[in-house]
Amino acid sequence: DAGVIQSPRHEVTEMGQEVTLRCKPISGHNSLFWYRQTMMRGLELLIYFNNNVPIDDSGMPEDRFSAKMPNASFSTLKIQPSEPRDSAVYFCASSSGQRVETQYFGPGTRLLVL
């Protein structure tokens, strides 16, 4: 199994630019989670999907952030426009089932907004 795949692994962009992060969950998993990790705030849940439907987006910082899951094998997290305070490591994780199951994390995307 390839595990959760994220791309790009590193992204450097300038303030105001659009950033798109991509995630491919483990095949057969029906829940997908986006997290952000910073030194100051630790690991924060941004949004999660179940069967491609967003269940809870209360962690999304503001309207500049949006996430989609057009099918079971692909999700995107978009930041438009990006700001320096968005610099962080963004993780995608997936799990099977609707109850509390083990989440499997991708390697993360390290984002730097200049």
Add this chain to the structure above:
Amino acid sequence: AQSVTQLGSHVSVSEGALVLLRCNYSSSVPPYLFWYVQYPNQGLQLLLKYTSAATLVKGINGFEAEFKKSETSFHLTKPSAHMSDAAEYFCAVGEEGGALNFGKGTSLLVTP
């Protein structure tokens, strides 16, 4: 909402010494509890999880954790630290619907 508190953001132990990382939870229902490990520049990896089947849970790499309801604790232990155990460790509690609430993490340093 359910939450966890990890006591000690940094823990240092000597190689071969006991590892003890502390986690206390707050939950109104029987919790699902997890310990994850994060090595530098990598994603989180599951060490072990508690789902009420047994109070003592054994995980990978020689780690184990004991669920103590009376103390609302789920501390992580390993009898003998190895240099390769140096990493960030996260305790987490599961919410209905599948989301996890993570603690702030504890950085484990292992000295020779």
